[in-house]
Amino acid sequence: MRTFIDHLVLVVERDLRMLLQYKLFLVLRWLWFFMQVVIFGLAISYLVVVSDYINYYAAGIYVATLYSTSMFIAFDIQEEAEHGVVDYLLSLPINRRVLIVGRAIGGGLRSILATLPPLIFVLIMIGVRDILTLLYASIGLLLLSFGMAGLAITIVSVLKSGDKVDILLGAIDAFIIRLSTVFYPRAFMPPYYSAISVLNPLTHASELFRWGLGLPSEGDPIFSLFILLAFMLSMTTVGILLYERRMEGGGWT
Amino acid sequence: MVSSNIIYIIERDVRQFFKYRWWMAGLISMNLADIFILAIVFTNLIQRLKYFEFVLPGIVVLALFASAFTIGREVSIEIRRKIHYYILSLPFSDWEVILGRVIAGSIRGLIYSSPLLLLALVFSPLPNTILLLAIPPILFILSLGISSLAIFLATVIKNFDAYITMRGLLYFLLIFNSTVFYPLSVFERLPQPIYYIAVANPITHAADLLRDILQQGIIYMDRLLYLTLFSMIFLLVSSFLYLKAIRQ
Structure with missing residues (x-):
């Protein structure tokens, strides 16, 4: 058990360290976030009929940033496969399942770390009304992050082609x-988009985060958390199983 | 003879553009999602203007910007890897290479934005159909300026990571700080530096020119003059910098 945890920590640590390779990417992502809020969000808030839209938008765009950062692990795994790093990882004296679970955990954790500056910006901008509510909502963000990393691993394992x-x-x-409530409330979507957005984990993460910040929210926090938990469990399980099966035998192009 | 050499270079670069099919597929998805989801929902959220009609010309300009800018990436890689020595070994003059590349970048922008322009034509009132003939030259002038700007950036910034970062920053700055997504009147309520950037931004002038033609049936010559001036200045500066870079 001790070795299992030690190895797991090692794999997670490696993934977190890899974040440092992407300094420019991270800075660019933060600037993109900042410009989205300060220019796009502010400008469009003068046009829309929703009151306090800038705060609504800032919370949503944070969730979008977290989503895209979580998905980035797909490019990492793809690049590792193309450069033969997968074969190196397989040669390590680490249990295969530990290696894969570690990647899934590392992928989720590093997304949260990579988006800390935007998160702090949003918290300062909107303010925190109730720390416990925010902590509850943050669980939803963690679940989204892990679930998206699982989805990214699933995609890259199935396709195996850059x-x-x-x-x-x-x-x-x-x-x-765009088919979520990141940018706009469901009440303003046409019925066909609204129906799709209910199934979208980004909708649930956005609504939960807004609820945690004390902003008007269209979702039920317990239901949203349940959906995000189900999304995380299914995506991580599928991702781990597929990655484990596809890791061996090469075939990445 | 001179013109046929330039045509060879243009043909090569345009062919090269179609090798970015995966990048193009991603961009097409993004543009279509912007038109058929984002614009439709924002139309319900915004009552002051017909947002769907408003944003379509903006998205045409956005697409043209992204595709015309691709030439900069290639120039950056070529300068860094010294591939231009191979190009210079071919029986073309330096100026033919430079002009060919800039024009090819512009044609890329036109090719990519054409289907979106057709979509904008379908959904716009078009009060003056004769003026529609002015759209391709206007888009070409903008595209020429954007591809020149991309080459300018590629020749000034030698480090590829720094180039990618600057390209991203410039993209955000020029697109968000323009009238692609919202009218200029909105900028008057934003901090002054943001407003001044929006006023000076060639993307603002291009988006408004296109909007004016499609929706009002007029062309403001001062906008056209500004856009032409921007493109000519960047064409000249980037050409000289590119020339300097390949002759080193």
């Missing part, structure tokens, strides 16, 4: 954010 991963992640990125 080009296909790029196109699918681009398409998912385009639609998953």
